[in-house]
Amino acid sequence: xxxxxxxxxxxxxxxxxxxxKLEEEIAQIAVTVDVSRFEVAFSEATPKDLPKLKSTYPYLxxxxxxxxxxxxxxxxxxxxxxxKEIQLQFRDFQKEESEIKSxxxxxxxxxxxxxxxxxxxxxxxxxxxxxxxxADSLLLIGLDNYLGASHxxxxxxxxxxxxxxxxxxxxxxxxxxxxxxxxxxxxxxxxLAQLVYFGKLYYLMxxxxxxxxxxxxxxxxxxxxNWALANENxxxxxxxxxELLFSTEAKLNERFINPAPFSKFYLxxxxxxxxxxxxFIGWQIVSSYMQNNEVSLQQMLNTSAEELFxxxxxxxxx
Numbered sequence: 001x002x003x004x005x006x007x008x009x010x011x012x013x014x015x016x017x018x019x020x021k022l023e024e025e026i027a028q029i030a031v032t033v034d035v036s037r038f039e040v041a042f043s044e045a046t047p048k049d050l051p052k053l054k055s056t057y058p059y060l061x062x063x064x065x066x067x068x069x070x071x072x073x074x075x076x077x078x079x080x081x082x083x084k085e086i087q088l089q090f091r092d093f094q095k096e097e098s099e100i101k102s103x104x105x106x107x108x109x110x111x112x113x114x115x116x117x118x119x120x121x122x123x124x125x126x127x128x129x130x131x132x133x134x135a136d137s138l139l140l141i142g143l144d145n146y147l148g149a150s151h152x153x154x155x156x157x158x159x160x161x162x163x164x165x166x167x168x169x170x171x172x173x174x175x176x177x178x179x180x181x182x183x184x185x186x187x188x189x190x191x192l193a194q195l196v197y198f199g200k201l202y203y204l205m206x207x208x209x210x211x212x213x214x215x216x217x218x219x220x221x222x223x224x225x226n227w228a229l230a231n232e233n234x235x236x237x238x239x240x241x242x243e244l245l246f247s248t249e250a251k252l253n254e255r256f257i258n259p260a261p262f263s264k265f266y267l268x269x270x271x272x273x274x275x276x277x278x279x280f281i282g283w284q285i286v287s288s289y290m291q292n293n294e295v296s297l298q299q300m301l302n303t304s305a306e307e308l309f310x311x312x313x314x315x316x317x318x
Contacts, residue, residue, distance in 0.1 A: 023210070031104040035097050035119045039143065042123075043083040047071050059138065060122065082123055085151070086143045089167060093121070099171035099209075106208045107178055110297060126153055128161065132170075132177040139174065146170055160261040160275060164219050171209055172216050179204035183301060191252045191278070192245040196305035198257070199282030203290065207297070218283070224274035231269075232284065232316040235277055238265060245309075252278070288314040 038057055045053055050070055054061045061070070073079055090096070097119075104116045117139040124130065124142025133140040146167045147153065154162040179201055186197045205217050215225035228235070239245060244252060255264035256278030262270050263277040274280075289312035290300060300308070 026105050026109045027102075029105040029108050031101060031108055031116045033097055033101045033104060033116060033119060035093060035100075035121065037093070037121050039083055039086060039121055039123045042074070043080070045074065047074065057120070060120075079123065082144050082153070085147055085153070086123065089147050090121070090143055096167065096170050100174055102211070103171050103175050103178065103209050106175075106210070110207060111182070126157075128157070128165070132173045134177045134181060139177070141170065141174070158261065161259065163221065169216070169219075172205070172212055172219075175205045175209035175212075175217075176201070179208055188305060189248040190246050190305070191239075191249070191256075192309055193305040194253060194257050195245075195278050195282035195285060196308055197282070198276075198279035199284070199286030200301055202279070202283040203286045204297075204301075218276075218280060220274055220280075227272065227274060228277060228280045231273070232281070233318050235281055236314075236316050239281070284316065285309060285312050285314045288312040 036057075038060060041053060041056075047067075050067060100119060104114075107114045108116075115137070117134065117137050119139045119141065121141050121143050123144050124140075126144050127142055128145050131142050131145040144153065145165055146169060147165065148167075149159075149162045149165050151165070154165055157165075182204060183197065183200045186193050202217055206212075206214070209217070213222075215222050218225060218228075220228070254260070257276060260275035263273045263275055264270055265273070286300070286308065289303075289308050292313045293300075293311055295303070303311075
């Protein structure tokens with residue numbers, strides 16, 4: 001027994017040492033993080049400054065909107081209040097900029113051709129479904145979505161959604177948006193295809209932002225993540241015994257994939273469970289596949305859901 005513990009300790013030490021060396025290597029990768037605070041520039045502007053703003057940020061001024069729309073926005077009391085609240089939270093953006101830089105460095109390590117996009121912070125009118133938008137050379141971040149879950153602006157939003165409206169979630173959402181651009185879209189309507197898609201997404205997010213806690217990658221609280229881990233075997237048996245993996249029933253997405261306050265087993269434990277447990281299981285399947293197969297990251301991403309599952313040897317502990 002002592003020999004086994006000694007061997008296990010050695011393996012863990014070597015793995016941690018190798019991980020530390022990798023992180024040191026990644027930290028040396030040269031990337032540029034160019035952050036432009038559009039919401040600051042707009043809040044300080046007067047109508048005569050509008051032509052210059054439109055010239056500097058043409059992508060933020062759709063041609064179908066007349067200048068009167070922007071003049072009105074400059075004088076809007078709600079917009080001024082939102083800006084004031086953003087300034088209280090993000091007057092200094094250095095911490096977030098440092099974390100975003102780390103994400104960019106990790107993306108660059110795994111995708112050498114990656115070019116850092118220009119980061120532009122904006123007021124999005126709490127468009128929480130599009131908190132971060134990535135389009136090749138641009139990364140837009142709606143800072144009004146990160147003022148704290150208990151903020152007055154989020155009073156009408158359900159808790160399971162607004163729990164992640166925290167500043168620390170910005171680099172996680174940046175990693176998610178960049179990872180989403182790398183994961184091939186779902187090619188099948190099966191429940192398994194949905195599981196594996198999200199498994200690939202979270203696996204890539206974890207590579208892009210490894211300093212984040214696993215529950216943050218999932219968008220879970222620590223208690224929700226602990227519940228998922230503790231009940232992993234039960235969740236998996238439920239999927240298998242009811243032959244759900246190859247089902248194309250649309251309601252399965254509503255029950256186990258889409259954002260929701262809880263997952264729907266139609267049992268008493270539903271209210272104890274977090275939502276999106278299918279996504280959680282997908283991450284475990286993909287992680288198992290990568291542990292049990294010597295394949296590159298790109299090979300994994302291009303592997304079909306069925307083949308990946310068959311070769312994953314996924315079997316949660318009882």
